[in-house]
Amino acid sequence: MSFSFLAPAALGLGALVAIPILAHLTRQRPTDRVAFGAMLLVQRLVKRLRRRRTIKDPLLLLLRVLALLAVVLAAAGPRLSWQGDVPDFGGSGRVVLVVDTSMSMALHDSGGTLLARAVAEARRWIQDAPDGARFGLVAYDATSRPLTPELTDDKGLVLGLLDELQPAIHPGDLRAALLDARRMLAGEPGEVVLFTDEAGPVMIPGAREELGRIVAAGSAVLPVPIHADPPRNVAVTAADYGDGLEGGTLTLRVVNHGPTAREVPCDVRLPDGAEIPVFVDAPPLSEAEVRLTVPREARGGVGQVRCEDDDLGLDNARWFHMPDVGASRVLVVDGAPGDTPTESEVYFLERALAPWGGVQTGVRPDVVSTQGLASTDLSEHRVVFLANVSDPRPVAPRLREFVRQGGSVVIGMGSNVTAERYNAAFGGVLPTPLRSPRALAALGEDPVPLSLPDVAHDLFEPFARGGRGAFRSVGAWRVMTLEPYTEGGDVTTLLRYATGVPALVDRSVGTGHVVLWTSTFDDAWTTFPLQSVYLPLMQRLVAWLGGAGHGAVQRVDALVGQQVTVSVPEGITELTALGPGGDSVRVVVSGDEGRLTVDAPGAYRVDVADGPPLAWVAANTDPIESDVRRYDSVARVEADLEPELFTRHQELAWPALWLALALALGGASLARRVPPVDPAAADDTPAAEEAA
């Protein structure tokens, strides 16, 4: 607030204030003398007046001086200036109403949403506007939507458009909305009336530049803040799966944007449908972190956390990715069970895969015979070991489908294996056709050892820290030879014997694998089961195949409204996707990329036709929009840009004149009540002498 004068030179008239002071000092004495018979009473009166005048005389002088000063003040043209809350701008008749429809405007307050209040305010603006005023309407959330192409004087049209506004689940882009409003004003001065909750830390700073442009164009933004009192909201801002006890830890972060502490009931739904209820104590204006232990076994996919909060329901849920958790189920097909367990073809393999029962190693083998394979549900398994199976042809179609859906088949040789049958059964999915068994060394001689593996390969990466040399101790007397093949592309030789004969060959089929172990899983052809590297390699092989299989599923986090890109395998030209409600979502495939837009929060699954899931998308609302608190105000930013817009002026000349009049009247009234003659100036001359 400041004070100024239009004609400060007139203040020089203030010297006139000396007039009443001088008049007061040179008070006139009466000259008439009156003989009075009741002087006793006059003396009493004077005594009383003298007491009173000690107060009233200075007051009278003060009133007169102030009256004169008020006149001088009025002549100087005093003006009071102060900063208002909103710009002092209006009356242009060109008004663009900008309504915030971002997610935070769905906040409930006093029985309705902020958007409903904003619409009601906007309606009042329109209805109160004078005839001839022209209106435009812009709504904005993630994008700006000019709802009228230009300014119109059709109030009914604008009112109707206002009634159709609904809160979105996106954050607000105020900058874009102001840009549209400026375009609608077409470079001429006008008013942009902004109905917004001003919530969040980014919306207003992001619009500062555009605000400046509007002001520079001679227009003004008149903010109509629609605030909840107090703003409250509880939102789940993160759900992350990580290592931990049991099957791992799910870390939830719940933010309380309100001023009071809240205990929020939440429900965690894992991808396999398991539910974990939890209560979260969220301190005011702070974040609470809750860690949940995931069961030892849980299927991977997209899970959901939902917390109950009535203030803003759109951000109550959050979707998160979770990998497969727990033991990898491995199917081991025993082609030569033998009479006793130790004579079984898979005796060593079974123990290498699950030396303590399968739980702690993360691998749980299911051992079946060749006949039992036909009735086994392969979908529960990630890897299938065929150990010396004589004729895989009856189950070959299922195994091929299994591989195409991301599963892996590891084929071990033995005396029962016949090249023709395998080549016929697996045909195109084998790394290379089998040829025939061949002796590398005579029994009784030293077996041919393996070469050292390439630890740069993902399969052998754990052996880089130690154990790589143990591969040399693995030897074989006999192997299944293979038809010549060319490495590269989808066929890789993972291990070879010292003579160069392939020991372990892999072929990628889509997201699945077919791996040939050219020797046996037992000790019939090789010393491999008897060597220390057997167990870790088998464990690693399962992990690599299982991980690789599921690792192929892309996991993408996205915000609602974003366009999501997924990698498309070579040769795939068409992808399908299912949205949260089971609705089909269009995926545009271009080269090795597929794009889809996530319009609603939830889990999206992208599939290759007749194939396993290619990608999971967890789409969530923007946590920034959950923060319903005010960090800044449009008015403040605008005041920074153009303070004069907010300056109010009040001319005080007339009030000063009225004040002078009131003071003068007060002085006159006081003068009437108190005799202007100073009774203290008593003349002690005896009356008789006076009379003489």
Added chain:
Amino acid sequence: MAPDRDGPPAWDAEVLGRVRHLHVTARVLTDALMMGVHRSRRVGQAIEFADYQEYAPGMDLRALDWKVLGRTDRRVVRRYETETELACTVVVDLSGDLATGAGAGTSLPALEGTKAGFAIRLAATLLYWFHRQGEPVGLTIVGGEGIDHPVLPVRGGRTHLQLAFLQLAKARPGGVADLGTQLADIGRRTRRRSWVGVITDGMEEPATWLPALRAFARRGADLRLVHLFDRAEMQLDVGRAAVFYSPEGGPALPLDPQGAQADFREIVAEYLEEVRRGVITVGGQYVQVATDEPLERVFRRLVHGGSRPVELP
């Protein structure tokens, strides 16, 4: 209206005119008011029987009516009525302050409209009234100038009345009354059970003279205090700023009556009430008189009683 400082010589035409005027005024008014003969009654030992009274222990046994006792076995005493003289003293304040005033109808030459003129006429009328009643009268003038005998003791006779009239006719307001001292002195000299009328404007601090009235009470006198005032003065009806002074002397005070009327009214009311209470406290009767009141009405109030609540002028 200031009095003439030098005053007229004794037996000059003006004084004689005043005497005549006072005599005429008093007689006319007295005749008009004379509805019956005043008889002063005092119960005591005399010849004419008055009534009986029940005997009470301590009464004089000589008054016991033995005949009645013998006939009726009742003990009564006889009481007798006797005619006696009522000593009437009129005290007139003619101090300098009484030279002022604007009262109407006094018609007393040279004192027309003044409080002194009114006081003199009222005193003369009272003296004449009591004289016609056959009562001895006395006159004491406090303050005043040109007076040969300021104190005339209580006596009967026409000559004494004429002398009192002469004193009143010669008197001019002036000087200071010194009411406290004068009234105390008069009180001591007053006969028991006499009638005393004090005519004054009371313009001295009441605390200095009201206690002196106790002397009258101690003598059993029937005290009537005529508090004389001028209505214009009591309303501070001067109309302009001026320097106010008292004819009796003292400080002159510049004052603009405008704006002070309300305060002055309060002071007047407080003052009148103070005097009234003071008079009543000592057993006297208080009669407030404005100089513009008809003398007849004032006289009736004075004779038949006063001490009514103060009516603000």
